[in-house]
Amino acid sequence: MTAPARGQVTGATWQEETYELLKEHGVSQFTYVPDAGHKRIIELAQDDPTVHAVTLTTEEEGVAVLAGADLGLERGVLLLQSSGVGNCINFLSLVKIARFPMLMLVSMRGDFGEGNPWQFPMGQAVEPVLRVMGVNTLRADGPEEVTAVVDAASTMVFQGGESVAVLLTQRLLGAKKF
Amino acid sequence: MVVVQASPEARLRQLTFELDRREVIPSIVGDHRDFLIVSGLAGSSKDVASLTDDGTNAFTMAGAMGAAVSMGLGLALAQPDRRILVVTGEGELLMNLGALATVAVMSPNNLAILCVDNGHYGETGYQRTPTSFCTDLEAVAAGSGIRRTVLVEDEDGVPLGASAIRGDDGPSFVLLRVKPTEPPAFSRNLHGHECRARFRNALLSS
Numbered sequence: 001m002t003a004p005a006r007g008q009v010t011g012a013t014w015q016e017e018t019y020e021l022l023k024e025h026g027v028s029q030f031t032y033v034p035d036a037g038h039k040r041i042i043e044l045a046q047d048d049p050t051v052h053a054v055t056l057t058t059e060e061e062g063v064a065v066l067a068g069a070d071l072g073l074e075r076g077v078l079l080l081q082s083s084g085v086g087n088c089i090n091f092l093s094l095v096k097i098a099r100f101p102m103l104m105l106v107s108m109r110g111d112f113g114e115g116n117p118w119q120f121p122m123g124q125a126v127e128p129v130l131r132v133m134g135v136n137t138l139r140a141d142g143p144e145e146v147t148a149v150v151d152a153a154s155t156m157v158f159q160g161g162e163s164v165a166v167l168l169t170q171r172l173l174g175a176k177k178f
Numbered sequence: 179m180v181v182v183q184a185s186p187e188a189r190l191r192q193l194t195f196e197l198d199r200r201e202v203i204p205s206i207v208g209d210h211r212d213f214l215i216v217s218g219l220a221g222s223s224k225d226v227a228s229l230t231d232d233g234t235n236a237f238t239m240a241g242a243m244g245a246a247v248s249m250g251l252g253l254a255l256a257q258p259d260r261r262i263l264v265v266t267g268e269g270e271l272l273m274n275l276g277a278l279a280t281v282a283v284m285s286p287n288n289l290a291i292l293c294v295d296n297g298h299y300g301e302t303g304y305q306r307t308p309t310s311f312c313t314d315l316e317a318v319a320a321g322s323g324i325r326r327t328v329l330v331e332d333e334d335g336v337p338l339g340a341s342a343i344r345g346d347d348g349p350s351f352v353l354l355r356v357k358p359t360e361p362p363a364f365s366r367n368l369h370g371h372e373c374r375a376r377f378r379n380a381l382l383s384s
Contacts, residue, residue, distance in 0.1 A: 029255060052255045054284060057276025064248035064277075068216065071237055071249070071377050072256025094242040098370030 014143040015040035018105075018150050022077055025154040027103075028052060029069045029076030031062035037107025037173045038079040059084035063091040067100040075158055078104045082111075083122045085130060085165070092133040095163050102135065102163035103153060113175030126167065135163040141171040189311040194331045199294055199356040203265070204229055206292065206330070206339045206354065211235060213263040213290075213343075214253060214381070218246035218270035220301035221361040222294055226265050228362035234380035240368050244273030247291055251281050254289035254349075257381070261288055263343060268295040268309045275318060281349050282323030290343035290350045291319070296358040304358055319351035326350040 012020075019041050022030075030045035031054040032038060045053035056062050062078035069076045080088075085106060095102045109116070110123015127137050136156065140149040146168070153164040203225050207213070210229050215236040217226040223238035230236045239245065250264035271278075271293050281289065297310035309315060320327045326347055330339040342350040367373055 029252060052284070054251070054255075054280065057279055058274070060244070061248040061274065061277050061280055064242070064245035065252035065255075065280075067245070068249035068252025068254075069256045070252075071216075071374065071381075072214075072253040073378060073381060074252075074256035076252065091242050091245055094239070094245055094370070097241070098374040100374065 013040065014146040016044065017147045019044045021147050021150055022154065023051070025151075025158055026075045027077050027154075028074050029054060029066065030079065031056055031065050031076060032079035033057075033059050033062075033081065033084055035079070035081040035107050037081070037168055038105065041079060041105075059087045060091040063088050063095065063102065066102060067094055067098065070100045075101070076103070078102070080104060080106055082106055082108045082126045082167075083119070085126045086122050089129060089133060092130075092135060092163070096134045099161060100163075101157045101161055103157040104135070104163075104165040105150070106165050106167050107173055108167050108169045112170040114170065115175060126165075130165050135165050137165050137167055139167045139169055141169050143172060146172065186311060190306075191310065191312060193297065193310070193355065195297060195355060195357045196332055197330070197354070197356045198359060199225060199296070199354075200228075200359075200362050202330070202336060202354065202356060203292075203294065205336050206343065206352070207263070208340060208344075213261045214257060215263045215265060216246055216250045216253060217264070218266035219243055220267060220270070221296070222246075222265045222267045222270065223366070224361040224364050225294065227366035228364040232364070232366040234376045237373055237377050238366060243270055244277075246270055247274065247277040247281060250289055250291065251277070251284060251286065254286040255284065258286070258288055261290070261344065262286075264289070264291045266291065266293055267300075268293055268297070268315055269299050269307050271315060272308060272313075275322070278319050278322035278324060278351070282325075285325070285349060287346055287348040289348055290345075290352070291324075292339075292343060292352045292354060294354050294356055296356050298358040300358060300360070316351065316353040319353070324349055324351045328352045329355070331355040
């Protein structure tokens with residue numbers, strides 16, 4: 001018998017379960033460029049006096065903030081949209097050179113069911129670009145699998161010392177209507 | 179309508195560049211062991227490596243241009259009981275001015291930013307940066323919401339700069355205007371994973 005997904009036990013949404021899971025993994029710096037897909041997790045971080053919620057002006061700042069957090073013996077996560085992955089590329093050399101642990105949750109645009117042509121170039125480049133820079137990618141396509149994927153990613157990052165981006169796909173989030 | 183395009187030379191400022199970074203940075207910082215230090219690349223990394231003897235309280239970069247202030251922010255949030263000093267150049271800072279806004283919003287009072295402004299990209303042949311022309315980075319920092327900003331351009335300003343980076347009313351931003359002369363020659367460890375490990379180990383055992 002397989003264990004039920006967390007949300008089935010508590011009635012919480014996958015966003016709330018993911019937030020609690022990240023805290024269980026010791027995450028205390030939540031850095032983000034706001035995005036609808038991350039709205040709930042951002043609200044939870046902003047309302048939680050035990051963590052730092054850092055609004056970034058560009059996603060690459062988050063890569064550097066998390067490197068600084070690691071120097072200071074704290075753990076963090078970067079919440080961004082797929083287009084923001086492109087802004088991070090050069091700073092990921094910092095992660096690769098110094099082996100800073102790096103956990104990213106990427107809300108995808110420009111894939112399943114996308115109607116805005118401007119989202120495709122970066123959306124389709126996310127996985128190949130991250131992999132070239134040494135960041136592993138894991139996909140979450142449904143609400144029932146998000147916490148298991150984030151749990152796996154957090155272990156790979158904070159115990160394995162790897163960089164991992166969890167791609168929250170448009171199968172999970174739904175495509176924005178145009 | 180006739181568009182008149184002024185040459186950039188017309189926007190060159192008449193600025194004072196009289197301080198030598200090799201002398202004034204040690205004067206402002208004082209005992210470097212009072213700080214955890216992050217530096218940008220190029221000149222500022224050599225300033226810091228020389229100052230600390232490539233010490234375990236410093237993480238210096240040789241790439242990722244534009245990352246220094248943000249790294250300092252993450253470190254400041256993680257270590258609220260330690261003073262954090264970011265030493266960067268104006269070229270590095272200009273690559274990510276938004277980071278000043280992020281710092282201002284989070285407002286960690288243990289974070290100081292020392293921007294060594296020589297008006298030039300020294301590492302690549304001393305091409306002029308925007309600060310030689312018309313850009314005032316102290317005004318940018320103040321406009322971003324950094325509470326305490328100081329301009330140091332001569333010996334008289336050094337005590338002000340020194341007290342700003344040690345104040346309890348941070349975050350602070352010190353714009354240190356220096357001559358476009360070479361930073362100290364210093365051969366430091368460029369292997370980031372070793373520098374990360376030694377920094378963390380020193381912090382864990384402190």
